[in-house]
Amino acid sequence: MPADSHIVIVGGGVIGSAIASFTLADPAFRGTVTVVERDPTYARASSALSASSIRQQFSTAINVEIGRYGIAFLRRVDDELAVDGVPAAIGLTEPGYLFLATAAGVPVLERNHALQRSLGVDVALLEPNALRQRFPWLATDDLAMGSLGLSGEGWFDGWSLMQAFRRKARSRGARYVEAEAAGFALDGERIAALTLADGSRIGGDLFVNAAGPWAARIAAWAGVPLPVRARRRQVFVFACPAPTPRCPLVIDPSGLWFRPEGAGYLCGLSPDASNDPDDAPLDVDHAAFDDTLWPLLAARVPAFEAVRVTGAWAGYYELNTVDHNGIVGTAAGVANLLLANGFSGHGMQQAPAIGRGVAELIVHGGYRTLDLSPLAFDRFERDAPIVELNVV
Ligand SMILES: Cc1cc2nc3c(=O)[nH]c(=O)nc-3n(C[C@H](O)[C@H](O)[C@H](O)COP(=O)(O)OP(=O)(O)OC[C@H]3O[C@@H](n4cnc5c(N)ncnc54)[C@H](O)[C@@H]3O)c2cc1C
Numbered sequence: 599m600p601a602d603s604h605i606v607i608v609g610g611g612v613i614g615s616a617i618a619s620f621t622l623a624d625p626a627f628r629g630t631v632t633v634v635e636r637d638p639t640y641a642r643a644s645s646a647l648s649a650s651s652i653r654q655q656f657s658t659a660i661n662v663e664i665g666r667y668g669i670a671f672l673r674r675v676d677d678e679l680a681v682d683g684v685p686a687a688i689g690l691t692e693p694g695y696l697f698l699a700t701a702a703g704v705p706v707l708e709r710n711h712a713l714q715r716s717l718g719v720d721v722a723l724l725e726p727n728a729l730r731q732r733f734p735w736l737a738t739d740d741l742a743m744g745s746l747g748l749s750g751e752g753w754f755d756g757w758s759l760m761q762a763f764r765r766k767a768r769s770r771g772a773r774y775v776e777a778e779a780a781g782f783a784l785d786g787e788r789i790a791a792l793t794l795a796d797g798s799r800i801g802g803d804l805f806v807n808a809a810g811p812w813a814a815r816i817a818a819w820a821g822v823p824l825p826v827r828a829r830r831r832q833v834f835v836f837a838c839p840a841p842t843p844r845c846p847l848v849i850d851p852s853g854l855w856f857r858p859e860g861a862g863y864l865c866g867l868s869p870d871a872s873n874d875p876d877d878a879p880l881d882v883d884h885a886a887f888d889d890t891l892w893p894l895l896a897a898r899v900p901a902f903e904a905v906r907v908t909g910a911w912a913g914y915y916e917l918n919t920v921d922h923n924g925i926v927g928t929a930a931g932v933a934n935l936l937l938a939n940g941f942s943g944h945g946m947q948q949a950p951a952i953g954r955g956v957a958e959l960i961v962h963g964g965y966r967t968l969d970l971s972p973l974a975f976d977r978f979e980r981d982a983p984i985v986e987l988n989v990v
Pocket residue numbers: 608609610611612613614634635636637640642643644645646647648649650651652777778779780808809810811812831832833912913914915916938941942943944945946947948
């Protein structure tokens with residue numbers, strides 16, 4: 599890629615903005631970056647509707663490595679993304695993730711633990727007694743084990759992280775264009791230009807798909823069959839009068855998750871695959887809390903018998919339906935398209951590593967900091983998926 603190339607990024611959420619910011623930060627890059635984002639309010643963007651939590655406890659080495667890069671970046675984000683001396687405050691806190699297992703889930707927890715420890719993750723397996731001592735508010739009768747992140751896991755303000763990447767990208771010269779991308783003008787195996795809904799075109803040397811839950815549509819314009827679908831996920835906000843000291847982000851064996859947020863809590867539960875249509879409207883199904891989530895909450899934390907719902911929202915996971923992992927890098931058959939898609943509910947925490955990695959592809963033609971090649975699109979063509987078991 600010539601140093602003075604023009605990079606066109608479709609989607610200005612946390613992923614597109616991180617890519618823009620890291621690309622422009624590279625001293626070897628002398629080109630220009632345009633980010634095409636249709637909605638500067640980000641009303642339906644996943645980055646605005648995220649639970650914005652970060653963990654190291656994954657089942658695949660690549661996701662663990664990305665998590666380690668991510669937490670290191672977030673710890674120094676104030677400086678990394680400061681603009682005109684104003685720090686990028688994102689309110690990172692690290693109370694950990696706690697994955698709970700019944701006897702049936704212990705082998706998976708132990709296997710993940712061995713992988714995580716081999717990669718230097720600060721994580722501990724706790725027997726029910728140790729769980730009760732640390733978290734006396736937790737019901738442990740049916741549990742056989744818990745896996746607790748002792749550092750490097752927690753949550754932050756995702757909206758602030760996205761805005762910080764966007765501000766930093768703009769301060770480095772990125773041009774954000776408010777427009778709906780509508781197609782690619784192709785020239786053989788190359789993309790010559792991005793077509794906008796008003797019929798105008800933006801020419802470029804390299805195009806990046808960072809369109810979140812809508813990424814499959816953009817890829818299809820170039821003939822790339824991207825297995826990414828928009829799947830609705832709900833978050834409920836609740837208050838509880840009884841305290842739960844040192845509460846981490848808890849993942850129940852049922853799949854229910856909850857964590858503190860300010861004076862209250864957030865919680866959610868992914869639906870069964872049989873009840874998870876593409877592109878469901880982003881309306882909240884309020885009955886789901888009473889019917890499904892509340893009983894699970896109260897069974898795990900008896901004090902949650904007395905909760906009061908104070909809010910709720912729904913957003914889209916950009917679900918990679920094949921193996922629940924990011925799809926990053928080139929796509930066969932198109933010479934100048936890069937993908938940064940399919941993060942399946944962990945794209946907020948992965949934005950620093952993905953932003954950096956894609957910037958390295960753009961500027962240097964290969965990864966330099968962290969090798970993201972396991973996430974390449976060609977794994978589908980080789981029928982070699984990287985299945986992530988820990989999808990929350
Ligand atoms: C309820 C929920 C909870 C989550 N919890 C976590 C969590 O705890 N931790 C975590 O790491 N991740 C979490 N995620 C996932 C995370 O938020 C996403 O992976 C991440 O925000 C994806 O960022 P993105 O920039 O790819 O997508 P988005 O933020 O959706 O940005 C894509 C942008 O592309 C734009 N766009 C799309 N098509 C076009 C077009 N044709 N023309 C112009 N613009 C276009 C959209 O307007 C949008 O702004 C959660 C997501 C949800 C919904």
